[in-house]
Amino acid sequence: MTLDHPVPIKDLKSDVKPIWCPGCGDYGVMHAVLKAISELQLDPAHIVIASGIGCSGRFPAFVKTYGFHGIHGRALPLATGVKIANPNLTVLAVSGDGDGLSIGAGHLPHAARRNVDITYLVLDNAVYGLTKGQPSPTSAWGMKTKASPYGTVEHPLNPVAMMLACGTTFVARGFSARPQELAEIVKQGILHPGFAFIEIISPCVTFLDTYAFYKQRVVSIPENHDRTDRMAALALAFETEKIHLGIFYQDPDSHPHHTTLSEMRQKISGSYSLQALLERFRR
Amino acid sequence: MPINDIVIRVAGESGEGIVTIGEVFVRIAAFSGLEVYTFRTFPAEILGGHVIFQARIADRPVLSQGDDINVLVSLNQEGYDTHVSELEAGGIVIYDDAVVTPRDSDRHLLYPIPVSQIANSLNFPRGSNLVMVGAMVQLMGLPFERAEQVVRRRLGRYAEMLPKNLEALAAGYRYAQERFPSHPPAYLVPPEQIAEEKLVLTGYQAIALGALAAGCRFFAGYPITPATDLMEFMASELPKAGGTVVQAEDEIAAINMVIGASFAGLPSMTATSGPGLSLMIEAIGLASMAEIPIVVVDVQRAGPATGMPTKTAQGDLYMAFYAGADEAPRFVIAPSSVEDCFYQTINAFNMAELYQMPVIILSDQALAPRVETCTFFNLENIRLWKRQLAELKPGQPFERYKITHSGVSPITIPGTPGGQYVAEGLEHNEQGHPDYSPEMHRLMTKKRWNKVNAARHHVFGLENAVEEWGDQDAAIGILGWGSSLGPVKEAMVRAQAAGYRVAALFPKILFPMPDVRIRRFIRGRRILIIPELNSLGQFARVIEHRYTRQLVQDSISVISLNKYDGLPFRPVEIFEEIKRVSALLTRRTWPR
Structure with missing residues (x-):
């Protein structure tokens, strides 16, 4: 649902003060998302933002859309239920790397298989912030924390490559310190008719300040990259020297879940009557 | 020799078509105007393992699977050897x-019927099951025309096989007719005219139809024995009504989708069994906290962990009542027959929607798949309760979790301008903003529990919330729940005929507990028998705990009758307990 005018960003913020630490990447993400909503002239009453647990999970409280702050790891199934129930809504889901890639990781391939029309933002800081600094599925190998005093012995996931392999129809990466570029990626994700997975590097200034590390390494995806080429996208995702930002892959023929469902219903439905259904069981 | 109240057991290996024989035969009986009640156990494996299908068929309402077996149908030696001891002399x-x-x-x-030989002579070896059905129809005295109708209706999907199937049916019928010209001593006499309008269906189907009648338009589930049939029926019917069924990646996803869909405005449900319910518990806490209406069906099965997926139990009462972090109010409903499944599912949706609460329906492995004849459902008398929508006032912030007398706060549906709020799993204030202050947690905890109390005063006005019968002044009362109602009813008929005096009460809505009705029921009794298919006596412990003072003051003893072998109660087990307890009462030492 679009309006004939943009809602200004300041009017999209609720009067709840964010709990995020000063300098947290999540502020940049929120600004970019609100900018995308405003520029797309979306009606906040027709937007639902579902989230799980962690610093990212607080996101819905700070914006004036509908929101659902659910339990740990379940933002995607919540959002899936919302989108199926009312496909006219714009549905976003917000997780962190713990919520989305650890406890909730089991939902990722299935959201991709369904191609449910959700924009999924994974705010990746490579650390558990809200529980004060444990290693996450994207933490570098050997990272020392209070929970891994001798260094982690698990290797980090590559979320972009993983979601490309799952057949996701839109895969992108943004960086909270580049809000303009991020807002554009989020806009494209919302406009994409299908499951849009966006990994957003969003550093944690308190437990793992990676701003300097990323600022040295991030580059925009080269303009000549063919974003309809999944294998080329995978090659970019696996590059180790540079960390690419932008849209890795987008399926131009993406057919969203709710459209498939409504086509199926049209094919099977005549006129529905419960009384007629009962007659099938009449003695 | 029984006439018109017969228990038939079909036994053999899984994969031999035992259930097909049973299901087709009971439908022929039902369509001939008789009442049916089935019971089946089967291994979890598709092929191999021992399986039985049992049907009690009578010319009057049947409430349990019966006690002794009158007719044993066996297709292999093991089926015969295992069950012949239960066959009456x-x-x-x-x-x-x-x-x-x-x-x-x-x-x-x-x-003896040489079914495989007959089927082979028709060049249709797979038809041996229908040869058997044909022979059973003849021997048990059912009309062949009805048998033909049922086979046409039930197996008509495989149109190209229909002539062969009918041929097999007729061959079995003819063989039995020629070889055994006179009736066996036990047989059935269908009524001349079928007057009353009846339905023949399973507990699953009744729950699914109740959900459709209540306006359910979203279902998500994950395959689990013995709840999968419910998902499959919904998958076939819900899309026709404009709804959606999702087979989720796991139970956790299923229930979270259900919560999301309900948040977006659709009455929604899921169905599972004990192991799945335990995975859903955290999300049931979320629905309770965020105040989102959902309905969760638990088709109980026996045993913890994987246990015995194809055997029955009533062991999930504690889980349904109490499981989860801290205290999360919810409602729990236990239907007691196939017909009750329909109406209690409507109650479940009504209570979920009106009070914005999770509702758990406790069915079980004996109730859900069984076929019963029941009175035609009356759709016209159904009243639906809807969630109360907020009246938004411009300039005033919407208070999603406004504290009210009943605890129910008007809600908005996403898409409503100005109604934006966050459904919040954290403790929150009236606006839905996170708030951990001691005062707010106290107020909100109270608000959520107030809904249970409001419902307690409200729902027991419903005619079907409680079932009470028997001798009101009896010293012995039977208090029970769920699918053991049928065997209790039959046992009481026998007990009364034998001169014992007994009263019974079965609450269908268990949470909130109907305190007024239970207090009134136990007043003046000396013994309460509480029959349950679990080892701890979960309902008995709830009753003892809740009504301690009255039980102690009035010297009322609670006697748990526990059965935990994976099988439902037989009427005789309840009857024997009534006899035993009556004898206790006549002792001088029994407290007055």
């Missing part, structure tokens, strides 16, 4: 004499 054995050799043959009446 003088009972009937119908069997394939090519593969079964009856021992003990002088105790029973033997009706």
